[in-house]
Amino acid sequence: MPSIAIAATGLTPAEEAAFRRKQLSVREREELVKPFLPSEPDSSSENAASKAAARHRRTAQNAKLNKKKKHGYFKSLLFFATYHFIALLFSIFFRFRRAFRLVYTKLISLLRYHHRTPEFIALDVSQLNKLPKHLSVIVELNNDDEQQGNAGLEGLVNDVCEIAAWASSAGITFLSVYERSGVLKNYLPQTHTSIESTLESYFGPTRKPTLSLRAPHLSSYSPPTTPPQTSTNGAHTERQHLTVLLLSEHDGRDTIVDLTRTLAEMAQRGDVRREQINQDLVDAQLSDHVSSEPDLLILFSPTVQLKGYPPWQLRLTEIFHLPDNRGVNYQVFIRALYNYAKVEMRLGR
Amino acid sequence: MGSLHDSRIHKWFATSPPVAWTVRQLRELLIGSLKQGPVPQHVAFVMDGNRRFARNHHIETVEGHNLGFESLARILEVCYKTGVKVVTIYAFSIENFKRSRHEVDALMTMAKVKLEQLSEHGALLDRYGASIRVLGQRNLMKPDVLAAVDKAVTMTAHNKKAVLNVCFPYTSRDEITTAVMKTVETYSTPIHNLASPAKRAFSESHITQHLRKQMLGDETDAGAEQPESRSASPGSKDAGNPAEDEVSSSTSTAINSSEKDESHGDVTFLDPESICAQTLTDNMMTADAPPLDLLVRTSGVERLSDFMLWQCHENTSIVFLKCLWPEFDLWQFLPVLVEWQWQQKKLQEEQQRIRGRVKTD
Numbered sequence: 199m200p201s202i203a204i205a206a207t208g209l210t211p212a213e214e215a216a217f218r219r220k221q222l223s224v225r226e227r228e229e230l231v232k233p234f235l236p237s238e239p240d241s242s243s244e245n246a247a248s249k250a251a252a253r254h255r256r257t258a259q260n261a262k263l264n265k266k267k268k269h270g271y272f273k274s275l276l277f278f279a280t281y282h283f284i285a286l287l288f289s290i291f292f293r294f295r296r297a298f299r300l301v302y303t304k305l306i307s308l309l310r311y312h313h314r315t316p317e318f319i320a321l322d323v324s325q326l327n328k329l330p331k332h333l334s335v336i337v338e339l340n341n342d343d344e345q346q347g348n349a350g351l352e353g354l355v356n357d358v359c360e361i362a363a364w365a366s367s368a369g370i371t372f373l374s375v376y377e378r379s380g381v382l383k384n385y386l387p388q389t390h391t392s393i394e395s396t397l398e399s400y401f402g403p404t405r406k407p408t409l410s411l412r413a414p415h416l417s418s419y420s421p422p423t424t425p426p427q428t429s430t431n432g433a434h435t436e437r438q439h440l441t442v443l444l445l446s447e448h449d450g451r452d453t454i455v456d457l458t459r460t461l462a463e464m465a466q467r468g469d470v471r472r473e474q475i476n477q478d479l480v481d482a483q484l485s486d487h488v489s490s491e492p493d494l495l496i497l498f499s500p501t502v503q504l505k506g507y508p509p510w511q512l513r514l515t516e517i518f519h520l521p522d523n524r525g526v527n528y529q530v531f532i533r534a535l536y537n538y539a540k541v542e543m544r545l546g547r
Numbered sequence: 548m549g550s551l552h553d554s555r556i557h558k559w560f561a562t563s564p565p566v567a568w569t570v571r572q573l574r575e576l577l578i579g580s581l582k583q584g585p586v587p588q589h590v591a592f593v594m595d596g597n598r599r600f601a602r603n604h605h606i607e608t609v610e611g612h613n614l615g616f617e618s619l620a621r622i623l624e625v626c627y628k629t630g631v632k633v634v635t636i637y638a639f640s641i642e643n644f645k646r647s648r649h650e651v652d653a654l655m656t657m658a659k660v661k662l663e664q665l666s667e668h669g670a671l672l673d674r675y676g677a678s679i680r681v682l683g684q685r686n687l688m689k690p691d692v693l694a695a696v697d698k699a700v701t702m703t704a705h706n707k708k709a710v711l712n713v714c715f716p717y718t719s720r721d722e723i724t725t726a727v728m729k730t731v732e733t734y735s736t737p738i739h740n741l742a743s744p745a746k747r748a749f750s751e752s753h754i755t756q757h758l759r760k761q762m763l764g765d766e767t768d769a770g771a772e773q774p775e776s777r778s779a780s781p782g783s784k785d786a787g788n789p790a791e792d793e794v795s796s797s798t799s800t801a802i803n804s805s806e807k808d809e810s811h812g813d814v815t816f817l818d819p820e821s822i823c824a825q826t827l828t829d830n831m832m833t834a835d836a837p838p839l840d841l842l843v844r845t846s847g848v849e850r851l852s853d854f855m856l857w858q859c860h861e862n863t864s865i866v867f868l869k870c871l872w873p874e875f876d877l878w879q880f881l882p883v884l885v886e887w888q889w890q891q892k893k894l895q896e897e898q899q900r901i902r903g904r905v906k907t908d
Contacts (some may be wrong), residue, residue: 273579288885419756450860451824456829458727462819465735472735475728476721501890502865509856513720517849517865537849 296500296522303520307529316367323368326539328525333360334374334445334492334515336507337526338499339381351381355389357526358382358442359396364531366397366407366440373442373491378505380446386411386419393442406535407438414449414488449488450508457483484510491515496534498526574877578628581881584888587840590626591635591855594619596871602872609653613871616661625877627675627709629884633836635712636689637854641684641721655692658715662695666702673900676708682832683717712833719856726830726857730822831857839863841887843880845872864890 312318323329339354360377365373375382382389390411397406410420457480464470485491491511497519504512518534520527601611619636623785624633638658646652665679681696688696696715828834839858844851847869851859854858859865866883867876 277579278578278583281583282578284577284580284885285584285888288882289889292886292889451827452721454727455822455824455827458730459819459822461727461731462734462822465731466816466819470731472728472732475724475731477724480724480727482721502867503862503867504860507860509860510720510723511568512851512856512860514850515854517851517867547588 240367279453299520299522303523303527303529307527310529310532312364312367312401312528314363319364319367319532320369323535326535328539329369330376330493330516330538331370331536332372332374332490332492332494333365333370334376334489334495336376336495336497336499336505337361339377339379341499351385354382355385355392359393360526360528362393362409362440362442362530363396363400364528366438367400367439368535371438371440373440374445374492375442376445376507378447380413380444380448382444383413383416383446386413386416386444389444390419398439405437407440409440409442411442411444413444413446414453443489445489445508450506453484453488453508454480454510480510484508494518494534494538498523498530500524564821574625577877578625578883579886581629581888585891586630587884587887588631588837589633589635589839589841590631591637591839591842591859592622593637593660593844593852593854594872595844595848597873599846600871601875608650609657612654613655616657618873618875621876622880623675623677623711625880627677631709633710633712633716633833635682635833635836635839635855637714637717637852639683639715639717640853641687641716641718642853643715644687655689659692659695662699662788666699668693672725673703673706676706677711678703678706678709679711679713681713681715682722683715684721687716712835712836714854717832718853719851720853722832723827725832726827729830730826734817734819734822737816828857833858841866841883843868843883845870845875 205546311321312322337354337357339351341350354377361375390409393411394406394409397409399409408420410418413416461470461475465472488508488510491513492515495507495512495515495517497517499519500522502517502519516538518530518537520530520533523530561570579589597611597615598608599611600614601608614847623634643654679699681700685693735812833839833855838861839855840863842855842859842863842865844866845868847867851865855863864887866887868879868883870879
């Protein structure tokens with residue numbers, strides 16, 4: 199304590215003592231915190247010496263202990279009752295809160311529907327002074343029968359298409375989509391076609407952004423569609439480009455494990471030394487092979503659970519979720535962008 | 548929010564004996580009842596907002612950190628009393644060295660003083676049964692701080708009931724890199740003492756003989772049956788010819804080792820293919836802790852800031868709270884815990900439902 203005060207105010211110990219309360223001794227401090235401490239641990243966890251002491255104490259306070267036992271029953275009953283009471287109370291509260299939030303979001307999304315028009319979305323983001331360069335989203339593959347409308351692969355593709363269209367309308371050029379099982383990676387061409395057609399329905403055939411779709415360890419898929427417009431009028435701006443990256447659970451831990459294996463093999467052959475393995479090397483390898491660090495991660499789940507998202511890339515990523523939201527929703531997307539723009543970035547400073 | 552001095556009357560009221568007694572009893576009751584439900588085994592805190600708290604209340608930044616430490620003590624009490632086994636706190640990031648020299652020094656001094664005080668009260672700390680561990684880059688610490696750290700760690704090392712992990716100069720990327728480095732080191736040190744392939748219990752010639760016999764047998768009487776059993780469920784295949792599986796796996800390892808023998812002479816290494824996620828997890832600084840159940844970050848910043856990346860990206864519930872760390876207490880932590888318990892219950896119900904569905908199918 200005194201040294202801090204000196205560091206903070208530059209007082210000598212004598213001045214310090216005059217202005218502050220007197221320094222406590224070890225004994226006094228122990229007395230001070232005693233009421234807040236739990237009771238002495240039972241003898242089973244103690245060593246032999248204290249065990250003897252505890253036994254001694256026990257014989258002396260046998261009568262008191264009996265009384266305490268009865269007290270203990272009552273206490274545990276009370277705890278049990280309180281626990282269930284709190285659980286009930288909160289469960290009611292959580293349900294009401296969820297219902298309220300659902301209604302609220304539905305209402306807002308009705309009022310501020312984007313009408314599948316890029317101009318509306320561009321207007322929504324026009325007040326933001328900062329947009330993420332690399333946006334990442336976590337979507338889920340619902341195999342549940344309950345989730346009507348967005349179940350199965352079709353629902354997943356649909357979600358990805360919509361998100362890609364929103365991102366492109368907002369002016370984001372790099373989007374990575376995480377889905378745990380990575381099922382979409384098996385259908386790169388088909389997914390590309392679907393996203394392309396959604397973009398066309400948003401932007402129209404002449405203005406639609408060019409699209410390239412890729413996944414780690416797979417070659418980028420960007421078919422030579424209509425060649426760049428031979429614009430007769432030079433003022434015509436170039437079309438926007440959108441890159442979509444598909445990520446899966448495999449790009450997380452497994453990729454780091456793969457890297458370790460490769461490094462171990464190289465080390466066995468003597469190609470790499472221990473000192474050469476550092477953060478920069480790992481970072482360079484992982485950002486080359488998987489993805490760069492996203493600026494913003496949007497979750498469409500009701501709680502924040504990352505479900506195996508590549509850990510290395512998450513370092514400074516802003517994580518956004520709307521509590522109690524379920525499913526892909528334009529409101530979550532736009533609110534995440536708003537939230538991102540307002541946040542001041544403090545990089546350990 | 549007014550300054551701290553405005554709340555003097557409030558403070559007087561709160562510290563008057565009857566009120567203080569009631570509040571303490573209420574805390575005990577709540578903690579005891581929380582214990583009745585599922586309790587997270589491993590909780591991590593990012594103690595964010597000390598400086599903003601100090602700024603809001605017009606006090607020194609260092610005082611804010613001091614208040615933050617008091618808040619930590621309160622939360623630790625709640626955690627250990629409810630039965631949390633491991634608490635991990637983010638005390639100091641490697642990035643924090645970029646802050647002003649004055650603040651870094653003050654933080655270091657605070658850490659030293661607090662650890663020294665803790666060591667003075669070793670007996671009291673034993674009541675929680677908590678041992679302190681420091682995770683991070685030791686070579687970035689000053690020698691005097693390091694000495695205080697070591698003293699506190701050795702003093703509490705005998706406590707087995709709970710663990711307090713203090714991430715001191717720590718970043719998660721550094722941790723992952725270190726784990727990779729350690730793994731590579733293990734796998735690139737030649738193994739001499741272990742049985743060399745020549746001394747293995749299996750003889751290659753015997754296996755080839757067996758294999759040949761098996762193939763002959765397959766061709767003569769089971770040739771037609773083999774494809775059928777493949778297409779059937781894997782269970783029946785396993786039951787059908789376990790001998791074949793065994794033999795094939797042992798031959799593959801034998802081939803591996805012989806290849807290696809040729810290329811490296813008498814030097815043998817562990818097989819890098821046997822590295823898995825668990826190997827890296829074991830090399831993390833939190834290797835012996837249970838999986839992270841809950842991560843709480845205060846002060847409304849929704850970022851992980853290089854903390855527990857490897858540990859929290861699977862099934863951890865991450866909670867971002869608006870309140871600043873010095874204000875964080877049981878009353879803020881209680882809803883988080885109750886909600887976690889509620890989610891856990893939901894999860895269990897869902898699992899049971901899925902299991903029930905599988906059974907009926």
